[in-house]
Amino acid sequence: MSLAKSWFDHAFRDRAATEQLLRPDLESGLLSQHDYQLAVDFLPGYHRYLPYIHTALWGALAGLATFRYRSRVRFPTTVVTVSAVSGYGIGLWHYFRFHRQFARELEDRQAFLLVLENVNKRLGNQSTLFPQLDERKMFETIMKRKQENGEVLSDGAELLADADPPTDGVAPSDAIRASPAKDAPTRPKSTWEAIREANAQNAGKHSSWDELRQRHERRRVSDSGRESIEDPRAQAQKEFDAILEAERKAARG
Template identity: 60%
Template structure:
């Protein structure tokens, strides 16, 4: 476990509360240790190595500038001083974490909590392989029972890194039930979008649409009138044809006689 792991896991107080709350609710983490952790881990202690680096580098730069004619290789001196400052900052950082650990009610339980946090972040490998989790969990259960405390059933789940709800909330990986419901949700939202688009289009017509529809109605009405007139003229045309045929027949008879 390194400083970068702490910086990544507890980047803010909100992240610390979200990662540690499942173990608080299960009874693995006491209220005192929870409050102490959410105050300390995301706090200014994270910046100690960088503050020491800046301070040592600045002091070395100031000294080099003050005694510049007498100092050889000033950039090297500043770089070495800054590196030494970073090392001193790490020592200060580790010392503060040791003091934090001494203030915890149950340090072994907190190691299990950190292991749970590591798993919630999506890491498969245990954070403390040497820690006997079963022994620690049995001890915590017996201690809680002796104190007359009722343990939440979730403590067994936390012991096995199985809190899927918290893992989903932190890693963004959906559970199997959510995955099975996704197609139906997507299909429903798609049809809803289509219906909403149609409703908007029906309620919002442009002037071009109105002109086009008016022209279609006029053309349809013209066709109907032409068909009606054609139906009205058909009997007269048929009678005229029959009359012409009779006249032609009489003319032929007259010519023959």
């Protein structure tokens, strides 16, 4: 009960705040003009102070009584404390009695429950006030009844309790992509990794000595290739010359 009182006192702390929180549902048609005016007049009223007023009154009366009859009272502090706590409880009972009377004067109590849920969401609270109620089904029933009664509803009439929490216009995936990635911790390089990295860096670098050596190797390979190609021809020529020389000798002989 104290939690409910704390929520009402925080939400409807004054008339201006109450009007600001309830006006969207009035304009959408979810809240009637009668219930809006009744809520604006009642919710920020003096009844919110009843528990504190009763606490002070009962505590003060108990204090005066114990002071006057102090010779007969053995534990005056205990008497005053118990009286103050009792006064708070009685004031809280009167507080909710006024709320019960307010609820009876509403034209559409179901719609007002949904209005309170919307107010709760406008205050930034993600938890629901009435978890035992099927709010979506209740909302559809109220809208159907209002339409059957010929009431004009705005396109903005909605139940904020089912809406997703605000993300400031940025989707979670976009926020993740937009956030800079943290650098992964680097481990020290091993000796073999350092050698491979050095070889990779020097792979494209050649000194003038390396170029001369490679050029000499290519020339030597080219010469040996030509020799391997020309050797069969020279051998055949030598054999042909030997045959001719043998025929000449035979003709002379």
